[in-house]
Amino acid sequence: MDAVQVERGTKVSRVFAILAMPALAALVTLPWWGDPGYMRLVAEMAYYVALAQLWNLLAGYAGLVSVGQQAYVGLGAYALFYLTGVWNMNVYLALLLAGPFAGLLSIPVSFAVFRLRGAYFAVGTWVVSEVFALSASLIGVLGGGSGLSLTPAILRGISPNRSERETILYLMTLAISFVVLAIVYLLLRSRHGLALTAIRDSEPASASLGVNTFRTKFIVYVVTAACTGLVGGLIFLQKLRVSPEAGFSINDWTVVVIFMVVIGGIGTIEGPIIGMLVFILLRELFADYGTIYLMLMGAIAIAVMLKAPMGIWGWVIQRYDLQLFPVGRRLALAPVGKPSEPIMRAAAGVVPQGESNL
Amino acid sequence: MEWVGTIIQGILLGGIYGLFAIGLSLSFGIMRLVNIAHGDLIVLSAYVALVVGQGTGLDPFSCLIIVVPVMFALGYAMQRGLLNLTLSGGLLPPLLVTFGISVIIQNGLLQGFGAYTHRLQEGAIETASLQLPGGLSIGVYPLLVFAVAVLAIASLQLLFYSTRLGRAFRAVSDDADTAELMGIDNRKLYAVALGIAMIFTAVAGVLFAIRTNFDPSAGPIRLILAFEAVIIGGLGSIWGTLLGGVVLGIAQAVGAALNPTWQILAGHIAFLIILIVRPSGLFPRMRD
Numbered sequence: 001m002d003a004v005q006v007e008r009g010t011k012v013s014r015v016f017a018i019l020a021m022p023a024l025a026a027l028v029t030l031p032w033w034g035d036p037g038y039m040r041l042v043a044e045m046a047y048y049v050a051l052a053q054l055w056n057l058l059a060g061y062a063g064l065v066s067v068g069q070q071a072y073v074g075l076g077a078y079a080l081f082y083l084t085g086v087w088n089m090n091v092y093l094a095l096l097l098a099g100p101f102a103g104l105l106s107i108p109v110s111f112a113v114f115r116l117r118g119a120y121f122a123v124g125t126w127v128v129s130e131v132f133a134l135s136a137s138l139i140g141v142l143g144g145g146s147g148l149s150l151t152p153a154i155l156r157g158i159s160p161n162r163s164e165r166e167t168i169l170y171l172m173t174l175a176i177s178f179v180v181l182a183i184v185y186l187l188l189r190s191r192h193g194l195a196l197t198a199i200r201d202s203e204p205a206s207a208s209l210g211v212n213t214f215r216t217k218f219i220v221y222v223v224t225a226a227c228t229g230l231v232g233g234l235i236f237l238q239k240l241r242v243s244p245e246a247g248f249s250i251n252d253w254t255v256v257v258i259f260m261v262v263i264g265g266i267g268t269i270e271g272p273i274i275g276m277l278v279f280i281l282l283r284e285l286f287a288d289y290g291t292i293y294l295m296l297m298g299a300i301a302i303a304v305m306l307k308a309p310m311g312i313w314g315w316v317i318q319r320y321d322l323q324l325f326p327v328g329r330r331l332a333l334a335p336v337g338k339p340s341e342p343i344m345r346a347a348a349g350v351v352p353q354g355e356s357n358l
Numbered sequence: 359m360e361w362v363g364t365i366i367q368g369i370l371l372g373g374i375y376g377l378f379a380i381g382l383s384l385s386f387g388i389m390r391l392v393n394i395a396h397g398d399l400i401v402l403s404a405y406v407a408l409v410v411g412q413g414t415g416l417d418p419f420s421c422l423i424i425v426v427p428v429m430f431a432l433g434y435a436m437q438r439g440l441l442n443l444t445l446s447g448g449l450l451p452p453l454l455v456t457f458g459i460s461v462i463i464q465n466g467l468l469q470g471f472g473a474y475t476h477r478l479q480e481g482a483i484e485t486a487s488l489q490l491p492g493g494l495s496i497g498v499y500p501l502l503v504f505a506v507a508v509l510a511i512a513s514l515q516l517l518f519y520s521t522r523l524g525r526a527f528r529a530v531s532d533d534a535d536t537a538e539l540m541g542i543d544n545r546k547l548y549a550v551a552l553g554i555a556m557i558f559t560a561v562a563g564v565l566f567a568i569r570t571n572f573d574p575s576a577g578p579i580r581l582i583l584a585f586e587a588v589i590i591g592g593l594g595s596i597w598g599t600l601l602g603g604v605v606l607g608i609a610q611a612v613g614a615a616l617n618p619t620w621q622i623l624a625g626h627i628a629f630l631i632i633l634i635v636r637p638s639g640l641f642p643r644m645r646d
Contacts, residue, residue: 120390
């Protein structure tokens with residue numbers, strides 16, 4: 001009888017990984033051959049991919065549809081500005097602390113919002129974000145309604161030379177977005193990821209198979225908050241100024257991100273990346289028409305939700321069975337006499353030994 | 359005595375929050391729909407009244423004769439054309455479709471009217487006040503709004519428990535599949551339900567716009583206030599919705615009396631405390 005083995009990758013994913021290398025190298029070396037305008041655009045794309053991946057992890061996998069992630073963008077930004085401006089902390093250290101700070105605050109927040117289900121959870125997270133925004137506007141040391149700015153001294157601390165500073169910030173943005181992408185990818189490949197995928201497909205079924213759904217969701221919520229805080233700090237390090245309105249903006253940090261994930265394909269790693277590309281493309285094409293492009297995004301999101309709820313990448317998977325970031329497990333016959341052939345996707349019930357004690 | 363005045367103001371403020379919340383409570387109660395565009399529909403009603411007022415020269419109250427049917431038709435069409443398509447797909451589709459509608463309304467208003475603030479003018483009644491014994495004075499307009507809220511809730515009660523349509527609503531709310539087997543056309547009923555929800559939304563929008571400045575971005579905070587009133591009152595409870603609004607109003611009035619900048623924050627914090635202490639609200643009727 002043929003032995004069965006677990007496949008964690010596909011031929012396409014291995015080819016993709018090889019092809020991605022030169023593209024990544026091109027992005028990393030961009031400051032030395034591209035103009036600053038491209039650098040800013042690529043940096044924006046990078047942090048939006050990170051935010052989209054994080055929201056996708058929450059909503060697409062853990063079923064926690066939050067519309068309050070701007071809370072953690074704002075908290076990360078304020079933590080960075082406060083620590084550098086008031087405590088004179090080193091800017092890199094402050095950026096590193098911004099993430100854990102947001103993650104720490106997300107713990108008490110989860111006690112309140114986890115009492116709400118479904119769409120009520122969504123609006124509940126929004127209320128929490130409003131509370132943070134209003135509090136920031138009332139606290140004098142945080143600059144009240146006008147917010148905080150990075151002082152020239154802090155900027156000189158990164159680098160006295162402006163173009164060198166832009167290069168450093170650009171590379172940091174790429175690195176952090178890459179790290180966030182890696183965290184999401186590795187988390188989904190781990191046994192927690194298996195639990196998350198099971199929760200995505202059916203929460204009652206995964207609970208009945210022994211997945212601790214509450215703990216899994218709690219971990220995802222806190223990890224996501226911490227990563228979002230880190231990205232938030234990074235975003236506002238480039239904007240040089242944070243105000244309650246900008247830091248806790250639902251439109252900039254959540255609405256746009258949700259559209260990216262939904263259009264690209266929720267519940268996949270590839271989807272948010274594609275959605276981000278579609279969003280940036282539409283924005284560059286229709287930027288001259290002001291608010292029209294946002295209405296267009298809204299209409300496209302509605303159409304996708306009604307006609308193809310799995311988004312662009314979901315449609316691709318259905319048609320071509322491609323996976324660029326394989327997070328699932330496939331059972332395949334070992335090549336004893338016959339060529340190996342993937343026979344089915346590992347569902348919750350056919351988990352190989354050693355992976356089943358979730 | 360000052361505190362009595364504050365509490366009375368808070369109760370009256372709760373009237374408008376109760377009115378904001380009725381539409382949301384209704385669409386949740388009947389079709390389990392959380393309409394993210396609810397706040398923007400309130401603001402849209404105000405803009406419709408603005409346009410009607412400018413076109414006909416009618417005062418805002420009289421404009422309701424036109425605004426109410428327009429919003430009913432919009433609600434009916436929205437449920438029929440879009441939201442009914444999301445019924446079977448779980449949590450995300452209705453949430454994201456209403457999210458998309460919200461973005462379209464906000465940016466559409468911005469495109470059409472610009473970011474200027476507007477206000478509807480109703481004349482002397484806006485500033486009239488009643489003198490109560492003990493040196494207290496209360497505004498006639500907030501009192502009127504509160505009376506409208508009580509009337510709205512009472513009429514809903516009547517609709518739900520004394521009419522054929524109300525019986526159908528309750529049947530669909532209890533068990534949609536069985537109701538359909540008994541010959542109810544759920545999809546049409548849902549459309550009528552959102553239409554009725556929009557009637558209350560239209561009234562709330564016009565009454566709020568006489569009191570407060572509005573602009574295209576005024577919707578989201580109205581959604582949040584309506585949502586807080588619904589949750590504080592307890593999901594699916596009609597009178598609870600008004601009482602939730604009143605609790606929220608009192609919390610805001612007390613917060614504002616301590617420091618004028620704390621008004622909205624005090625309401626949010628009261629909401630979060632109630633959420634932690636009594637997650638099913640103060641007067642729960644049903645569970646999600």
